[in-house]
Amino acid sequence: MAQDKKVEAITARDADFAQWFTDVCRKAELVDYSSIKGIFIYRPYGYAIWENIQHILDGMFKETGHENVYMPLLIPESLLQKEKDHVEGFAPECAWVTMGGVDQLEERYAIRPTSETLFCDHYKNIIHSWRDLPKLYNQWCSVLRWEKTSRPFLRHREFLWQEGHTMHATAEDAREETLRMLEIYARFCEEYLAMPVIRGRKTDKEKFNGAEETYTIECMMHDRKALQSGTSHYFGDGFARAFDIKFTDKNNQLAYPHQTSWGVSTRLIGGIIMTHGDDNGLVLPPRIAPVQAIVVPVAQQKEGVVEAAEALRKALAGAGIRTKLDATDRSLGWKCAEYEMRGVPVRVEIGPRDIAEGKCCLVRRDTGEKTSVPAAEAADAVKSLLDDIHANLFAMAKKNLEDNTFDLATWEEVRDMIQRGGGFAKTKWCGALECELAMKEKAGVSSRCMPFEQSGTTGKCPVCGKECTTDIYWGVAY
């Protein structure tokens, strides 16, 4: 940061949510634009959030028996074409390599938009017997989709993600895996990102290209729009048949294995920003914040202040809290505004008066509340404050979700809800594609999911009026 960097106000959330979002991404130094439209640079602070997400999720994947691999970046066109639905969905948005060095390639290669075909090509080589199953693989990488529009974290041509790809002896095992991984995503969002989720199944229209079933977790952003935050797909044996992957089962019969894939991406960071951020900038959930506590000396030119601040930093860091000290010559006002913008959960201030009293002052990012605590107890106090902040962020997001979810009966009511300011509409649905399309056209909403928690009651489809039992959520989605 340059010395003369101004602490400029950002656009207010309620004035222009999209502009507010972009302001936060830039001012908190999460991303920068690159020289290619739609491809962003992940700056250190943005990338550090992703590293924390990776670290936690990777542990959850390994605990459930998954192994990491790394597959090629490039997919020969003929390989991508093996599964019909899949190629139809992805080919139009692939970037294509046509030259290697100075030579024109005989076949063009797509930069991976997703890697089902690569995993299947490998699985064909290594799956032969029931003893080879299950294969529980995951990969951390970037993928590329040549989209027309772009927004930081929400829509990148190149974005970072993980993609799990697993193979199982039976459909039952594969279905169980699909739901197990969705539940891991849901737990991760709620317990680490403080984002409450709705777990459910996608309609056929919204499912992944080539999947039999797609499951999703849907979150509500501050502007009441939906963010699809993680998906898990059950493929049946469709790809296995297309790629001719067979194994000898326990009865010595040849069989096709059953497949899943599941992924989350740096979109989650967009979700964090839009769920918790406020008019002063980013508000980070403590468990993934790169800096959990920033120590700021007050009147630092006075004797002993910087030393006391450094002692405090050391005590907090020693207790396992991710802590930094800012003893630069910038003003206190600048520092407070800067770390608010960056969403650091707790600011710890210490000045001559605090030192005289053996105290320090803790300032919460979420509520602005200040507490004076004995310096010797600072580490415990910060730890418990971080838990409080997590709980408060979750509660506020949950309230936003609950206050803005409406049980509605007709498409007109849904349209009115959107015009009033948005939210999730919960209705019945007859299951017909035409009614789903009509909801889009007439009310401006897409189906988000059929939640796992079904009421079991009977009601009417909001479009055709037919009696039906399925509960479904609708909303405007990112």
Add this chain to the structure above:
Amino acid sequence: MAQDKKVEAITARDADFAQWFTDVCRKAELVDYSSIKGIFIYRPYGYAIWENIQHILDGMFKETGHENVYMPLLIPESLLQKEKDHVEGFAPECAWVTMGGVDQLEERYAIRPTSETLFCDHYKNIIHSWRDLPKLYNQWCSVLRWEKTSRPFLRHREFLWQEGHTMHATAEDAREETLRMLEIYARFCEEYLAMPVIRGRKTDKEKFNGAEETYTIECMMHDRKALQSGTSHYFGDGFARAFDIKFTDKNNQLAYPHQTSWGVSTRLIGGIIMTHGDDNGLVLPPRIAPVQAIVVPVAQQKEGVVEAAEALRKALAGAGIRTKLDATDRSLGWKCAEYEMRGVPVRVEIGPRDIAEGKCCLVRRDTGEKTSVPAAEAADAVKSLLDDIHANLFAMAKKNLEDNTFDLATWEEVRDMIQRGGGFAKTKWCGALECELAMKEKAGVSSRCMPFEQSGTTGKCPVCGKECTTDIYWGVAY
């Protein structure tokens, strides 16, 4: 692994080292071939070694103040062309994207072969004042170079690496960084991979495209060939000038910053294999082995054996040793051969007799030596054995390096050394490119480095006979 997987012998190292290497890569399940020539799949066991390398190095980078970022995968051709020497070196081996979706691109994009140009393009946006310096960035990613030949780990078209890119206010700071990072690589190789290194500077002929100075660590493989295992480059302000990156210094003058880059790749795994492996397969240095101890029950059908083995696994894992238990129904012989092939440092056997005596048997992968120890002391015993194995692997590699490094005076002696079986030749060198080229042509060797440890003596150039003082290493390199 299929039930019927045979434990086939691999080619002996001395019979055909190249074939032995390929056998180990396949049989230890480190890599698989993909459907694109020259691009390999990193399988779970191979990738797990890389994850351990990443974890340790990433910690070393962060301790020295570096931050991770993620830059775009694609480089517009115009950007790659900004630094003349750089583009000349890399453009001929780039893969080129010419289509995005269904549209022909106006400008073609290279898949990054290395990212100096991308970092510079970003640094131009974020470096303005001396307060913005140094910038100490690193990135973990894959890069792509369209090479004609390929070998697992040693030469991939796509390979995994890290690339550090830093900017400094002064040439002195940048030079210090260049050497600091080389020293981190050297320490990492010696202390974690048990690979002794020679630290030195590359000749102008061998330096990186666009660099002013390139530093290297060179290791000797079992077949006496050299592996360049890590490099660190000092760029001066060449790229800064080409990209017009300027900052206001403390005297309020505009100045160009000074730059470094440094990298290691999955090549290191090739180095591990070729340094420590033997005719029974891989031998992994304990500190990066995915599994440090494998517990194998003997006569596991007998009552209590599997339970005792599981208790042992738990005790070892609890002591922080990466441990697995193989209680599958495969034969003891199969298991021993399999974990030898995979290079697991310690095998822990426990059977009815051991249980009766309250003992277990530790078998070293490097020497085959067996020790019986009280089961209650197994964790401490394994820990100390892992240190012994590291020390022994390092000592053996060091002996290979020392026994096969020769002080020589003429190019004929160097040629004879290569014909006798290879090694490193240490000679004087006058500094002339033509003498370096003559060594390649006449003796078949390339310059490896001018070691930091210079004798200070005077001698004769082995080609032209001129009096000179520079010590230099020559060898046949991977």
